[in-house]
Amino acid sequence: APAAADRRALDLWCTLPAVPRRQDGRPAGGVVHRVPVPRGGTVAVETWGEGPTVVLVHGWGGWRGQLGAFVAPLVDAGHRVIAVDAPGHGDSDPGYLGPRRGTVMEFVEALEATLERFGPATGLVGHSMGCTVVGQVLAAGATPERVALVAPNHGFEDVVAMFTGLLRLGGRTADHLRASLEEVAGRPMAGFDLAPLGERGVTPPTLVVHDRDDRETPYRVAVELAARWPDTRLVTTQGLGHHRVLASPVTVDAVVAHLVERGPGPGVTPAANTEASGETRR
Template sequence: MTATTLGTRRSTTVRTPPRVRAIRAAFAALERVAPRQASRWSLRLWATLPGNAGRRRDERTADGELSVVRLNGRSVAVETWGSGEPVYLVHGWGGWRGQLGRFVDPLVNAGVRVVALDAPGHGDSDPGSLGAGRGNGMEFVEALRAVAAVHGGPHAVIAHSFGCATTTTAVRDGLDVDRLAFVAPGVDPLAYVRGLQRVFGFGPRTVEEMIIRIERLAGRSLSDFDPRTMINPRPPTLIVHDRQDKECPYDDAVSLTEAWPAADLITTDGLGHQRILRDETVIKDVVDYVSR
């Protein structure tokens, strides 16, 4: 497939890479004759972690105290700084704790203890149940609850992107937290499925089987990962989102704010999905909120 923009003197053509064209052709064939086999392949694509540089940034200014928490026989990496009530940092899909490092010093100066963890398959943690380079949303939830059982129930959680959805699921499952701060939240668990469907050409039968496999893997409905479906409890929450976010739509933050009466929304413009974690004003607003 090509998309061509014509101008007066030149034309610009964006071509689909040969590998993607081959994958689309394979899925088109499997959709007709073997959608279950296609769903196994699509699940592997869904679980594969992105590896772009923004997700690997290390914003920590100083090392904290390192430890591990065991989860299903695997090690979950944990780093802590300061003392006082614990405030947890939860990264997003394909990220790691260092991405949220700019929050550490202001939080410590505010008199709280910072607890940051890497989800299974991320950062310095062991691979999860799906192996190296792949992730599982339910393991985010289990890791947060396991770390909280060791390091103390959180006064607050600061989460980014997909980490907002998994934090909500942990709260849904009984994690007691006084306040939440969601930065660039991803709230629609089907959005990533639809995004992959557009790129790789999954057919409707493949998608249906794929969702069944995802829910079987998680042991629950995908809707449980949508914060907008949680009725109670809903802790006081600050949501910060950028209008120019290309990974998690700004409208998702608006709909989440409308669904949670105790939520407040701060809107930024021009920070995108990653730079928002490094903006001094955003950091100050979030730290002030969770450390009250």
């Protein structure tokens, strides 16, 4: 019964992972705002400092505190930092599908609402699926000066294939699910892929950071992204996985330097790659 199985699979796809909040690296002193989003309710948006704006975007099942290690050094460098919780995440209201449910489009709409409320950003930082969200606002016309992507997620076609394989769904059910997802999103699954954006001329100078031991998003995604996006530098860590990489001094130093234009510029060949051991700098 493909249609019935599809309904259950779609529900599972939109269900957030049942995990407690992970690390919180935020400094004191943030101001929390409530920003309305198009499908109803509000999202929590926290701000620090004054100056050119950098927006931090968490991933699926995450929250703004996970990117808190970037806040203090960016504020010290003269930036205003904004971190947003997507609907159903962190301190935001539930999304339109109800508690513990979410969609990538709600992530995108939350970032768009934040930019509309607080003005354009000179820098965007995404983690995991937050990188796809950053890519979507770039494709829609956002023009930050620089972007940093930490542990970018693989293409949605790959994710759908992994998901249907995990559930052992048959071909007809998988097709039903793909069609349902595209109906919810209003676009083909391939429209969320990051790598092709490099050929569209919408990507600013970019830093990509990825750990070789990441078990949630494969390191090969970062390698492909660095090869296909112009003006991109890849920093590789080891031993930090998918979440600890966010708080590593290796990552924080590289991202902050990139966003405030210190150190090596991003305008290097796509093959350029900096190796760093996360284990020695935790």
